[in-house]
Amino acid sequence: MSQLTVVLEMTRYSKYIMGVILFGVVVFGIINTLFMSLYERMFEFGVLRAVGTRPFGMARVILFEAGALAIVSIGLGTILGFVLTGVLAHVGIDYTGIEMMGVTMQEFIYPVLEVQQFIIYPIWVFIFTLIAGLYPARHVAKMAPVDAMRRSF
Amino acid sequence: MEQTQQTDVIVTEGVTKVYAADGIPVNALNGVDLTIQSGEFTALVGPSGSGKTTFLNIISGLDSPTDGKVWLAGKVLSEMSGNELSDFRRDHIGFIFQAYNLIPVLSVEENVEYIMLLAGVPKAERHDRVIAMLTSVGLEGVADRMPTQLSGGQQQRVAIARAMVSEPTIILADEPTANLDSKTGADLLEMMHRLNAETGMTFIFSTHDPMVMESAQRLITLRDGQIDSDETK
Ligand SMILES: Nc1ncnc2c1ncn2[C@@H]1O[C@H](COP(=O)(O)OP(=O)(O)O)[C@@H](O)[C@H]1O
Numbered sequence: 599m600s601q602l603t604v605v606l607e608m609t610r611y612s613k614y615i616m617g618v619i620l621f622g623v624v625v626f627g628i629i630n631t632l633f634m635s636l637y638e639r640m641f642e643f644g645v646l647r648a649v650g651t652r653p654f655g656m657a658r659v660i661l662f663e664a665g666a667l668a669i670v671s672i673g674l675g676t677i678l679g680f681v682l683t684g685v686l687a688h689v690g691i692d693y694t695g696i697e698m699m700g701v702t703m704q705e706f707i708y709p710v711l712e713v714q715q716f717i718i719y720p721i722w723v724f725i726f727t728l729i730a731g732l733y734p735a736r737h738v739a740k741m742a743p744v745d746a747m748r749r750s751f
Numbered sequence: 752m753e754q755t756q757q758t759d760v761i762v763t764e765g766v767t768k769v770y771a772a773d774g775i776p777v778n779a780l781n782g783v784d785l786t787i788q789s790g791e792f793t794a795l796v797g798p799s800g801s802g803k804t805t806f807l808n809i810i811s812g813l814d815s816p817t818d819g820k821v822w823l824a825g826k827v828l829s830e831m832s833g834n835e836l837s838d839f840r841r842d843h844i845g846f847i848f849q850a851y852n853l854i855p856v857l858s859v860e861e862n863v864e865y866i867m868l869l870a871g872v873p874k875a876e877r878h879d880r881v882i883a884m885l886t887s888v889g890l891e892g893v894a895d896r897m898p899t900q901l902s903g904g905q906q907q908r909v910a911i912a913r914a915m916v917s918e919p920t921i922i923l924a925d926e927p928t929a930n931l932d933s934k935t936g937a938d939l940l941e942m943m944h945r946l947n948a949e950t951g952m953t954f955i956f957s958t959h960d961p962m963v964m965e966s967a968q969r970l971i972t973l974r975d976g977q978i979d980s981d982e983t984k
C-alpha cells in the first residue's frame with residue numbers, strides 16, 4: 599500500500615514537471631505566434647503609428663490579440679479535455695500488466711473529471727498568455743514608425 | 752498665393768541627417784533651413800536619393816534629425832514625448848504615401864475614420880464627415896468596400912480622404928502620383944489643388960513627376976541633402 603502512495607506521489611510530481619514544461623512550450627509558442635503575425639503586418643503597424651496612434655495604443659492591439667488567442671485556445675482546450683476525459687472515464691485506459699515502481703496494475707484506469715482543473719488551468723493559461731504578450735507588445739510600442747514602414751515614406 | 756494671415760507652419764534650422772547603416776555614414780541631409788507657411792502648395796523635387804523622403808519623415812516627427820531643429824505649428828518636435836508626438840501627428844499632419852497604405856482589413860469608411868476615432872470624435876459625426884469627405888474626393892458609395900476592391904487611383908483618393916478628414920494643419924505626400932497613370936495622377940492633383948484652395952490646408956509633396964512640379968506654387972529642389980534652389984511662382 600505504501601508503494602502505491604509513492605506511485606501516486608510520483609505521479610503528482612511528474613504532473614507538475616509536465617505542467618511547467620507544457621507552459622514553457624506554450625509561452626514560447628504564443629510569443630512566436632504574436633511576433634509572426636506582427637511581422638507580417640509590420641508595414642500596417644507603421645502606418646497606424648504614423649497617423650497618430652500612441653505607443654500604448656499599439657501595444658494594446660497586441661495584448662488584445664494575445665487575450666483573444668487565450669480565450670479561443672481555452673475554449674477549444676476545455677471542450678477537447680472535457681470530451682476526451684469524459685470518454686476515457688467511460689471506457690477506461692488499459693494499464694493492465696504495466697509495472698511502475700514495483701506495482702503492477704491489475705485494472706483499467708478510469709480518469710475522473712475534476713471541475714477544479716477546468717477553472718484553475720484556464721485562468722493560468724489566460725494570465726500566462728497575457729504575460730507572454732507583454733514582450734511583443736513592448737516591441738510594437740517602442741518601434742519607430744519609419745523603421746516599420748521602411749518600404750516607403 | 753495670398754500674403755495675408757500667413758503663419759509659419761514648419762520651420763527647420765540646420766536639419767542634418769546621417770544614417771549609419773552598415774557602419775558607413777550616409778549624409779542624407781546637410782543643414783536644411785526652410786520655412787513653410789500656411790496654405791502653401793509646395794513641391795519638393797530632386798533626384799532619387801537627394802533626401803526628400805528623409806526630410807518629410809523628419810518634419811513630421813516620424814524620424815529624428817541627427818542635428819538641427821524642427822518647429823511644427825510652433826512646437827519643437829524633439830522636445831515632445833512619444834505620446835505628445837503621436838497626438839501631434841494625429842492632430843496636425845495628414846499623410847499620403849506613395850503606396851496608398853490603407854489598412855487592408857478595414858473598410859474604406861473605417862480607414863478614413865481611424866484618425867477621428869483616435870481623437871475621440873463621436874460615431875455619428877465621424878460617419879457624416881467620412882461620407883462628406885469621400886464625396887469631396889469623388890468617391891460616393893464606396894464607404895463599405897474593402898481597399899482591395901478599388902483601383903489604384905481610387906485607393907489613393909481614399910488615402911487623401913483619410914489624410915484630410917480630420918482637417919490637419921499640413922498634408923505631407925511622398926510621391927503621391929508615382930504609382931498612378933498620368934490621367935489619374937492629373938485628376939488627383941487637380942483635386943488636391945481644389946482642396947488646398949477650399950480649405951487653406953498646407954500641402955507639401957515630394958515628386959519626380961513634371962506635371963506635379965508644374966502645378967506647384969513653390970518648388971524646392973534638393974540635391975545631396977541640401978537646398979539647391981527655392982522658387983515661388
Ligand atoms: N534607412 C536608411 N539607412 C541608410 N541610408 C538611408 C536610409 N534611408 C535613406 N538613406 C539614404 O539617404 C539618402 C536620401 O534618401 P531619401 O531621403 O530616401 O531620398 P529620396 O526620397 O530623395 O529618394 C540616400 O542616399 C539613401 O540611400
Ligand SMILES: [Mg+2]
Pocket residue numbers: 803804805925
Ligand atoms: Mg523618396
